[in-house]
Amino acid sequence: MAERGSLRERNRRAVEREISEAAMRLFVEQGFAATTTDQIATEAGISPRSLFRYAGTKEDIVLGDMLAAGHAVQAALRDRPAAEGPWEALRAALQVLADDPDNTSERAFRIAEMFLHTPSLRARRLEKRLGWLDLLVPEIERRLGHAPGEVPDPAAHAIVSCALACLDTATEVWVRRGGQGDLTEIFDEAIRAVRG
Incomplete structure (x- = not known):
């Protein structure tokens, strides 16, 4: 069955x-x-x-796989070594998005370009991305030594929110550069700026 x-x-x-x-x-x-x-x-x-x-x-x-992608990031985050810091673990877990074999550079660029230029897509993407907070914040809370609760820990919530904002920022910069450069490197640059 x-x-x-x-x-x-x-x-x-x-x-x-x-x-x-x-x-x-x-x-x-x-x-x-x-x-x-x-x-x-x-x-x-x-x-x-x-x-x-x-x-x-x-x-x-266009956005159908976003929930599945959020679950993939959550699973990757759970699998990270316990001693790894929250930022490092989250950054490594988000790498599963770049490693997806269906997410070729050209396809990723076309989709990202559509998000940038289509307000309805941007809004729906943001709405779906907010669901990732429910998946990822409890994992970061555990890493920070807090028991996940009904009200999220502000530090865990801020770390996840900032990491996702860095991902969105990196994607927008990459699209505005015409898909030139390494999206992962742009993402890392954005994270360094936030953490600096």
């Missing part, structure tokens, strides 16, 4: 990936605002009704 569930999940991920790739092709060719969900469905070879079973909006198509 579990095997069938995992097959169903693999099939779902394959369809989501096809939808995402079809949407990205259209977004790159026509722009985000000019692309309709009907066009995405046609490009993906599915009905508009089927499209809405996988993603409710165009923004969801």
